[in-house]
Amino acid sequence: MVERRFPDGFLWGTATAAYQIEGAVDEDGRGPSIWDTFSHTPGKTFEGHTGDVACDHYHRWPEDVHLMQQLGAPAYRFSIAWPRILPQGTGQVNQRGLDFYDRLVDALLQAEITPFVTLYHWDLPQALQDRGGWAARETAEAFAAYADVVARRLGDRVKHWITHNEPWVVAFVGHFLGVHAPGIQDARIAIQVSHHLLLSHGHAVPAIRAASPDAQVGITLNLSPVRPATEAEEDRLAAQRYDGFLNRWFLDPLFGRGYPQDMLATYGELAPTAQTGDLDAIAVPIDFLGVNYYTPAFVRYDASVLNPLKAILVPPEELQAAGYELTEMGWAIVPDGLYELLIRLQRDFAPSTIYITENGAAFADQLEDGAVRDPKRIAFLHDHFAAAHRALQDGVPLRGYFVWSLMDNFEWAHGYSKRFGLIYIDYETLERIPKESYAWYSEVIRANGLVQ
């Protein structure tokens, strides 16, 4: 019998993103994205992997929808490739790009699957990067125009819209660490990019609402509870700064409080250039907050002058030595971190609705005798679902949970070497092989809860 039942109508789902699964990068008028450029740049991705073919979802999407239907998940989160819609980023609309998503949406609705559409999941048209990319304010306007085009075509059937996926990753991994496209390493640019991403969100929301009646519009942030490595004052203060860097820098302006003062002070002359009205635009009310949770941030003080934050993450090997189990990404498995995060969000920001728009794990999945046994993923999901259930019982307005990911896919700089899927992809044949966790998740959805 079901011990931990979720509310009726709870939206169980799976999540993917265009560049990670579609392939067909030069088909039907698609223009190049910054991830085409980046992945084809020697040394940037694991063994030079690219998204040229990926899971070939662009051609195999009917089979993938069928697999979703068999799973029984009532929702599916996917992203739209801006370069398929506007190959030059602005101007000429590519109808064949819109047609692809139009057919996909119709198939999902036919399968009684609710589509959640992410408008930006990192594949900026290269033509816009050539004109400054997210470091240029004009790109924020281009994003709103792109959102308008898509919402006009799909807004009668798509009623759940996510403007951005993980703006922190786009800004800081793409423009400060340089490990993601466009591969820039500049703190000032990264901080300015974060402002333009938020601004583009603020301008896109009204455009979506105008074109998609009674739509629910939100944004997805990668958020983590931040834990000091020790109770030492310097570590606790470092953790506070890191919380500002990762979480509050985005949450505060989105929830109408402007940028956090402590972070503006920490950034000093690296602080972003904003114009009058920007913060009001960014604070446009949203219908839900999308939360991507994977692991907490364990932080210690760092004195190096190169680091304005003076805070660093505790490395994975130390976490492992401290007894944490890690995923293949080197991320500590801490289900309680999800509960802690949701309770904090409810306490400090009180979003009207929260969706977990991503949670999942990469493990060293092996195909043996045509099957993939992934007990670690089942345990991971079970424990995180249980944490979400506890948060629900404590009043968190959680309305859905999307497992990352439906299928193994292109894990950015790691290429295809990290497998997050409920479905195994044989990249030689592109065959889809449901893992044991797929059947287990199907049971959870059917029972709408955890049976033990």
Ligand SMILES: OC[C@H]1NNC[C@@H](O)[C@@H]1O
């Ligand atoms: O690293 C796993 C996932 N994290 N959030 C963004 C997705 O694109 C990643 O694959």
Ligand SMILES: [Ca+2]
């Ligand atoms: Ca082309």
